[in-house]
Amino acid sequence: MLWNTLLLALRAIRRNLMRSFLTVLGIVIGVAAVITMVTLGRGATQAVADQIASMGSNLLIVLPGQRFGPGISGAPFFRVADAEAIRSQIGAADAVAAVASRVATTVYQARNWSTVVTGSSDEYFRAGNWQLAAGRSFTEAEERAGKAVCVIGETVRERLFGRQDPVGSEIRVRQFACEVIGLLAAKGQSAMGSDQDDTVVMPLRTVQRRLTGSTDVNRLMIAVREGASIDAVQDQTVRLMRERRNIGANEEDDFRVMDTRQIAETLTGTTRILTLLLGAVAAVSLLVGGIGIMNIMLVSVTERTREIGIRLAIGALEREVLLQFLIEAVVLASLGGIVGIALATAASVFLAGLMQVPYLFDPAINLVSFLFSAAIGVIFGYFPARRAARLDPIEALRHE
Numbered sequence: 001m002l003w004n005t006l007l008l009a010l011r012a013i014r015r016n017l018m019r020s021f022l023t024v025l026g027i028v029i030g031v032a033a034v035i036t037m038v039t040l041g042r043g044a045t046q047a048v049a050d051q052i053a054s055m056g057s058n059l060l061i062v063l064p065g066q067r068f069g070p071g072i073s074g075a076p077f078f079r080v081a082d083a084e085a086i087r088s089q090i091g092a093a094d095a096v097a098a099v100a101s102r103v104a105t106t107v108y109q110a111r112n113w114s115t116v117v118t119g120s121s122d123e124y125f126r127a128g129n130w131q132l133a134a135g136r137s138f139t140e141a142e143e144r145a146g147k148a149v150c151v152i153g154e155t156v157r158e159r160l161f162g163r164q165d166p167v168g169s170e171i172r173v174r175q176f177a178c179e180v181i182g183l184l185a186a187k188g189q190s191a192m193g194s195d196q197d198d199t200v201v202m203p204l205r206t207v208q209r210r211l212t213g214s215t216d217v218n219r220l221m222i223a224v225r226e227g228a229s230i231d232a233v234q235d236q237t238v239r240l241m242r243e244r245r246n247i248g249a250n251e252e253d254d255f256r257v258m259d260t261r262q263i264a265e266t267l268t269g270t271t272r273i274l275t276l277l278l279g280a281v282a283a284v285s286l287l288v289g290g291i292g293i294m295n296i297m298l299v300s301v302t303e304r305t306r307e308i309g310i311r312l313a314i315g316a317l318e319r320e321v322l323l324q325f326l327i328e329a330v331v332l333a334s335l336g337g338i339v340g341i342a343l344a345t346a347a348s349v350f351l352a353g354l355m356q357v358p359y360l361f362d363p364a365i366n367l368v369s370f371l372f373s374a375a376i377g378v379i380f381g382y383f384p385a386r387r388a389a390r391l392d393p394i395e396a397l398r399h400e
Contacts, residue, residue, distance in 0.1 A: 023296045024336040026289025027376065031340025031369045032347060033282035038365045039348040041275025043357035048271055058094075058230055059127060060237060061258045062220040075254040077216035080204065082244060086220065090236050092228035097124035098217040100207050106160060106200060107172040113159040117150075117173060117200045119207025120221075125151075127223040135167040135182030138203050146205030151182035153197035171200075176210055178202065230259060283372075289336065290376035293329055294384060322385045329381020330374055337373030341366050 014020075065075035083098035100119040105112055118124070122138050135151065142149055150171070157166050166180045178200075187196040208215055224233045234257050241255055345361075352359040 019296060020332060023293055024332055024339065026292040027286065027333050027336025027373050028289075028340040028343060030282065030286030030289045031337050031373050032344040033285055034279055034369050035341060035344035035365055036347045036351065037278040037282045038275055039344070039360065039362060040351055040355065040357065041271060041278060042360045042362060043348075043352050044355070045271040045275065046360060047357040058224040058226065058228075059129075059260045060222040060224065060230065060234055061260070062222065062237060062241065062255060063258065064218075064255050076245070077218065078220055078255075079215060079217060082217070082241065083220055085240060085244060086222060086237060089240060090222075090233060092225045092233050092236075093222050094225040095123040095126040095221075095223040097121055097127045097221040098204055099124065099219050099221060100204060100212055100217050102207065102211045104174050104200075104211060106156065108160040108169065111160050113156060115153075115156050115198050115200055117202060117207060117211060119202050119204040119211070121204060123223075124201065124221065127221040130187075131185040133183045133185040134165065135180070137182055143203045143205065146203055146209055148176055148178045148206055148210075149181045149202065150178045151184060151201045152180055153184045153199040154186040155195055155197040156200055157183055173200065173202075174211065178206075230261065234259060286372065286376060289373075290333070290380040293332055293377060294380040325385035326378065326381050329385065330377035333373045333377025333381075334370070337370040340373065341370060344369075 062078070064077055078098065080098050083096045086093055087096040097120045102117050102119075103114060104117045105114050106117075121143055122140075124130070125132070125137055132151070133154070137151060138149065141147075150173070152160075152166060152171075160166070160171060161169070166183055169180050170177045171180060172178070184197065184199070184201075204217075222233065222237065224230050237257055238253065241257075242253065245254060247253060344366075349359050
């Protein structure tokens with residue numbers, strides 16, 4: 001009986017293909033929108049997590065002031081001695097790098113490019129999880145002497161050298177020449193949207209003498225040893241820096257210690273909330289599609305009143321008529337769900353490539369969206385089906 005009822009439902013759907021297509025369209029759009037929004041949201045969350053990880057694992061960043069920009073807070077900068085104190089007194093610190101940065105114009109032959117010049121030690125590459133694509137990093141002698149050598153990022157290489165190998169060449173930074181001794185492997189954009197590869201790294205003394213003209217250190221980078229407690233190292237760093245900066249017991253810190261894990265949790269938490277919000281908004285279109293199904297099914301009941309009357313008059317049971325119209329609604333909704341999933345997959349792959357985020361197939365959201373679309377068919381198809389089943393056969397046969 002169920003098979004015959006299903007065949008009758010499919011025959012009725014095929015009888016009005018255009019109307020059935022327009023009815024299904026609302027469900028297709030709803031399902032596709034929900035799956036696409038959630039999939040892209042998960043991809044964006046993963047991209048943010050990957051970008052944070054590229055900054056360095058188990059990384060602490062010590063910055064002057066409690067707000068972004070030391071000039072705003074008036075807090076003093078750090079000194080190289082602060083980095084040395086952390087290195088000698090905190091055993092779990094695997095690498096400690098004092099960093100000073102300045103924006104400068106770099107020139108090679110007829111090309112020039114404005115970039116961030118970073119001064120630090122060889123430990124900067126370990127702390128920041130940098131890999132060398134070519135060449136080498138600084139030697140201890142070059143760091144002590146403040147020699148004019150540099151390691152450049154992929155963006156700087158592309159802007160100044162094109163496809164040429166930069167290692168061994170000389171570039172001009174402001175008014176002095178600098179030998180390129182290494183090329184950094186590309187990292188891409190950071191979680192904040194900046195280009196991590198748009199950088200030139202020199203020994204700290206070179207930058208202080210030739211660019212900043214001071215011994216100020218903008219930030220300290222601390223890579224925590226694998227297996228050690230990051231929270232413990234963070235607490236030790238806070239106590240040590242308070243002591244070195246002569247901060248009293250009742251005074252607030254004039255610096256902040258940022259943990260990349262906290263940054264990752266904050267940013268990924270934000271993207272998850274936005275994903276849920278967008279998914280919820282898209283789910284509203286599923287309800288609109290369900291209302292469209294109910295509307296069309298009511299029209300169908302009215303058009304087929306005589307047919308229903310004949311079926312009831314020759315012995316069809318009310319539950320059989322109810323089941324027929326209910327199956328029609330469920331088939332329409334389920335068909336919309338299947339088409340919506342296919343459309344969402346294609347849209348997600350395309351948009352993920354366009355947005356440069358990973359495409360992460362989520363079986364759960366696809367299954368839930370399909371089941372929800374089928375449930376929409378049951379819920380919104382029940383009222384028209386019940387109305388058809390409760391028709392009086394005599395009145396139905398009289399209907400014109």
